[in-house]
Amino acid sequence: MTEKKRKLKVGVIFGGRSAEHEVSLVSAEGITRALDPERFEVIPIGITRNGQWLAAGNPLQSLSAGQAEGATSVTLLSDRERPGLLQVVSNADSQSLQAVRITDLDVIFPVLHGPYGEDGTIQGLLELANIPYVGSGVLASASGMDKIAMKYIFQAHGLPVLPFVAVGRGRWESTPDTILERLEAALGYPMFVKPANMGSSIGISKARNRETLKMALDQAARYDRKLVVEKGIEVREIEVSVLGNDDPIASVPGEVVPSNEFYDYAAKYLDNASGLLIPAPLSAAQRDEVRRLALRAFLALDCAGMARCDFLMDKHSGVFWLNEINTIPGFTPISMYPKLWEASGISYPELVERLIDLALERHAEKQRIEVTR
Ligand SMILES: Nc1ncnc2c1ncn2[C@@H]1O[C@H](COP(=O)(O)OP(=O)(O)O)[C@@H](O)[C@H]1O
Numbered sequence: 450m451t452e453k454k455r456k457l458k459v460g461v462i463f464g465g466r467s468a469e470h471e472v473s474l475v476s477a478e479g480i481t482r483a484l485d486p487e488r489f490e491v492i493p494i495g496i497t498r499n500g501q502w503l504a505a506g507n508p509l510q511s512l513s514a515g516q517a518e519g520a521t522s523v524t525l526l527s528d529r530e531r532p533g534l535l536q537v538v539s540n541a542d543s544q545s546l547q548a549v550r551i552t553d554l555d556v557i558f559p560v561l562h563g564p565y566g567e568d569g570t571i572q573g574l575l576e577l578a579n580i581p582y583v584g585s586g587v588l589a590s591a592s593g594m595d596k597i598a599m600k601y602i603f604q605a606h607g608l609p610v611l612p613f614v615a616v617g618r619g620r621w622e623s624t625p626d627t628i629l630e631r632l633e634a635a636l637g638y639p640m641f642v643k644p645a646n647m648g649s650s651i652g653i654s655k656a657r658n659r660e661t662l663k664m665a666l667d668q669a670a671r672y673d674r675k676l677v678v679e680k681g682i683e684v685r686e687i688e689v690s691v692l693g694n695d696d697p698i699a700s701v702p703g704e705v706v707p708s709n710e711f712y713d714y715a716a717k718y719l720d721n722a723s724g725l726l727i728p729a730p731l732s733a734a735q736r737d738e739v740r741r742l743a744l745r746a747f748l749a750l751d752c753a754g755m756a757r758c759d760f761l762m763d764k765h766s767g768v769f770w771l772n773e774i775n776t777i778p779g780f781t782p783i784s785m786y787p788k789l790w791e792a793s794g795i796s797y798p799e800l801v802e803r804l805i806d807l808a809l810e811r812h813a814e815k816q817r818i819e820v821t822r
C-alpha cells in the first residue's frame with residue numbers, strides 16, 4: 450500500500466465560559482474552513498457556557514443553535530505518551546464509569562477569548578497533557594489577560610504605558626474616600642476604570658467627575674477583585690498583528706474607528722458601525738515606530754505564535770501608548786488580526802497553517818528542556 454503522509458489531527462476548541470462565546474464560534478468556523486484538508490483533520494471540540502466539553506457529531510452546530518444535547522461529552526486525556534480525547538460513559542449498572550478513547554490529538558488550536566481560554570487556564574491543561582497548542586503559554590496568556598500585571602511588565606521593559614493606579618476591591622469598599630482622593634491627585638479627570646481581568650470592554654467606563662468615578666469603580670468591581678484606573682486621553686486606536694515565536698514579525702498597523710464615544714461592548718459587537726482602516730493612515734515613521742513597539746511588547750511578555758497589540762495614540766501629541774496585548778485575538782474572517790495579515794501578504798489559510806507550524810516548532814523546542822528525574 451502506498452502510505453500517504455498521515456494527516457495531523459487538529460483539535461479546534463471553541464465556545465467556552467466567557468462573554469465572547471459567540472465570537473469564538475465564528476472564529477472557529479473560519480479557522481476550520483481554512484485548514485487544508487489534505488494536511489489536516491479537524492477535530493471540533495466545543496465548550497458549553499457551563500464548561501462541559503463536547504466532541505463528535507457537530508459541536509459547532511450544537512453550540513451555535515444553543516443546544517448541547519445529543520453531542521458527546523468528552524474529557525481531555527492527560528497522557529504524555531499519547532494525548533487524546535476520552536468519552537466517559539456510565540456502565541449498565543450505573544455505578545461504574547468506563548472511558549472510551551475517541552481520538553488522538555496532534556495539536557490544539559484554542560479559539561477561546563477572555564477568561565478560561567485566553568488567560569492561561571486552558572494552556573495549563575494542555576501543558577499537562579503534553580499537546581502542542583497554538584499561541585502563548587501559561588505565563589504570557591495570564592499576564593496578557595491581567596491588565597495590571599501586563600502594565601508592570603511593560604513598564605519594566607521601558608514600554609510606554611499611560612499613568613495608572615491599581616485598586617483592590619476590598620480597599621475600595623472599606624476606604625472609598627481615601628481611594629477617590631488618591632485617584633484624583635494621581636490622575637485627574639477623565640479616567641478610565643477597568644476590571645483587571647476581563648475583555649470586550651465589559652465593566653469598563655469613563656469617569657468625568659467624582660460621582661461617575663464612584664459608579665465606575667462599583668461597576669468594575671462586579672467583575673474582578675482587582676481594578677485598574679487610567680488617565681483618560683483623546684485617542685486614535687491603532688492595532689498591530691504579530692506572528693512568530695522567538696523571532697516574530699509585525700503586520701502593517703490598522704486603525705479602529707469606534708462607533709461610540711469609546712470602543713465599548715456595543716461598538717465592538719452590537720451596532721456593526723465601527724470601522725476598520727487598513728492600513729491605518731499614519732506616516733512611514735509612525736508606522737515603523739508602532740510596529741517596533743508591538744514586537745517589543747510581544748517579546749516582553751514572552752508571547753508565542755500570535756498576538757494583537759493595541760495602542761492608544763494621543764490625538765493631539767501623536768504619542769503611542771501601549772494599551773494591551775490580546776493573545777487570542779478575534780479570528781473571524783473580518784477580524785482585525787487576520788485582516789492585517791492579509792494586507793501584509795499572508796492569506797487567512799496561510800496564516801492558520803503557519804500558526805500550527807509555530808505551535809509544533811515551539812513544542813519541539815520545549816522538549817529540549819531537561820527534566821530532573
Ligand atoms: N486610558 C484610556 N484613554 C482613552 N480611551 C481608553 C483608555 N483606556 C481604554 N479606552 C477605551 O476603552 C476601550 C476598551 O479598553 P481596553 O483596555 O482595550 O479593554 P478590553 O480589554 O476590554 O478591550 C479601548 O478600546 C478604548 O476605546
Ligand SMILES: [Mg+2]
Pocket residue numbers: 759773
Ligand atoms: Mg481592547
